[in-house]
């Protein structure tokens with residue numbers, strides 16, 4: 021209870037600050053928290069928000085799914101075949117350092133303004149991180165365990181499925197979480213720039229029509245949506261890694 | 267235009283081979299003229315040189331660096347300060363930890379429209395985005411560094427009569443320094459990402475505006491040249507912090 | 519030359535929440551005595567030492583060093599030596615040896631001088647001064663830890679398993695060096711150890727603590743002749759007999 025109160029304090033402080041900022045007003049058309057909540061209720065009631073979310077999540081599932089399906093095996097391959105790892109590592113480092121948003125105009129030019137484009141953007145935002153973590157997980161396998169398994173005469177396949185994969189699992193899962201966070205980031209940037217659909221469109225449209233309360237509501241909704249998705253993934257991760265808790 | 271900057275210590279002969287290979291393949295693909303969206307490496311180099319000599323690149327980079335500094339310096343100062351405090355004081359940590367972690371992985375790009383509502387379409391928005399993108403990583407790393415301080419070092423100092431100030435200056439800060447510098451390095455990379463996102467969304471100044479412009483006008487080699495430049499800025503920022511790291515952390 | 523001080527531990531009790539670590543500890547350490555503390559893991563040896571150093575407040579009872587009751591950390595009478603050495607990784611050997619004086623606000627010249635002298639005492643003069651801990655072996659690191667403790671010129675040395683993480687050969691050399699230092703400097707030493715041989719070889723008396731909550735179970739006198747470092751005491755039948763007696767005490771206590 022006391023914990024909950026302490027954790028809620030920053031939120032209360034933030035809302036108070038927001039209320040004050042709207043009351044001054046710090047900028048014209050800066051809605052109060054309450055106006056934002058009302059707008060949020062309206063948007064939910066009309067179904068506009070849910071529809072936009074569904075569109076956004078569609079490209080998210082496409083892009084993030086592809087990033088997992090390609091990133092994890094690629095990372096595992098990099099970890100197992102040293103030569104591949106050493107070379108691919110260089111490109112990964114560059115892709116991770118690269119401000120990925122810079123690639124968006126190029127993606128739009130190549131794929132057009134559509135869901136595929138936005139999925140591709142999400143893919144390039146998240147895949148390098150997923151790959152890197154899978155690679156790191158394999159590289160961090162304790163040599164002792166490998167030696168032990170080989171001393172028992174484990175075949176290559178057994179070694180991989182019984183030792184390497186479980187050792188790498190925590191980092192792979194952490195990579196998925198990181199990747200999902202990056203995927204949301206890419207999704208929002210892409211939609212804000214592309215604008216013809218999804219949550220980004222809702223944000224940009226509200227802005228251009230000076231319905232700032234709706235814009236704030238959509239932004240808040242987006243952050244909460246991402247927060248929930250990430251929390252669910254973290255839960256799943258904790259479930260799968262129960263053996264680490266001891 | 268080859269990125270000669272090492273992103274990782276592991277960058278050695280394999281690194282150069284990988285980069286050289288990339289350039290060769292890129293050049294061949296470009297020469298084959300499969301699609302206009304993959305121009306040859308040499309044509310990108312020519313475009314890059316053109317942008318450099320006519321001053322476009324320097325003008326945009328100047329504006330970008332301005333926003334980068336305006337956002338990153340406060341993020342570094344406040345981030346380290348908050349991280350130290352959170353590492354040291356349990357109550358503060360319990361109150362803020364969850365929020366800081368949530369915000370670190372939140373899609374903060376969604377806040378750019380809010381920042382525009384707040385500041386108008388100005389480069390302040392870019393600086394604010396830079397701040398948001400880099401602040402939380404710095405906080406979390408600093409806090410982790412402080413928390414990782416060996417207990418026995420603290421006890422040792424206390425046994426010689428160290429008070430809170432001496433503990434901070436002589437134990438916690440130096441013990442956390444490697445983690446702080448790592449946080450600043452990650453923060454610098456994040457800062458450049460925030461800079462590009464902010465600039466692209468307000469589409470008014472800096473490298474981000476150039477990206478949008480060349481994208482809209484189908485100047486593909488120029489678009490590539492700016493992408494490469496942005497990558498170079500990111501690598502440069504992280505390398506700068508890394509050399510500070512090498513200079514400051516000599517004992518490892 | 520300051521007078522050597524004894525330590526009086528009177529009816530000391532200490533709990534961590536529901537866990538009682540120490541109960542009614544009563545120990546008198548004579549001035550200039552070398553006392554060893556031994557007991558099962560978790561019986562409160564470290565806790566006792568931290569109480570003496572003032573790092574932990576006692577729940578009941580009191581501790582007096584010389585004539586001053588211990589009331590908090592930073593007292594000038596005692597110095598701690600740690601099992602994991604507790605060296606600052608970012609500081610050179612000399613800077614580490616100076617650290618206690620630095621915290622006590624001694625001027626730079628005096629610090630350097632005292633640290634040099636202390637390092638020389640523990641056999642680390644010259645080029646080692648500028649080495650970082652990571653460049654030193656475990657034995658040398660603990661020498662630095664010892665030098666840091668000696669540099670503030672304490673009357674009492676409190677050592678928590680100082681040689682536990684050091685290999686056997688180096689440990690024997692360090693034990694002999696410690697005995698030599700102790701006889702030259704006439705300090706009062708309280709040394710916690712898990713090694714029965716070490717307790718018998720070094721100390722005048724061994725205090726055996728019982729399992730948690732730690733109480734004084736037995737006190738064993740060690741009437742071996744000194745200087746033991748030159749007399750080859752380890753080879754004597756008396757040494758073996760005392761080690762065995764200590765073993766019997768510990769074994770029966772389980």
Ligand SMILES: Nc1ncnc2c1ncn2[C@@H]1O[C@H](COP(=O)(O)OP(=O)(O)OP(=O)(O)O)[C@@H](O)[C@H]1O
Pocket residue numbers: 534537538539558559560561562563564565566730
């Ligand atoms: N800060 C603390 N908080 C809670 N419990 C503690 C704390 N310090 C020690 N204890 C507990 O008090 C008991 C005594 O601990 P202490 O470290 O003094 O034992 P020890 O005799 O030094 O053991 P060892 O031989 O393993 O070093 C243990 O049960 C330990 O778990």
Ligand SMILES: [Mg+2]
Pocket residue numbers: 563564565678
């Ligand atoms: Mg102990």
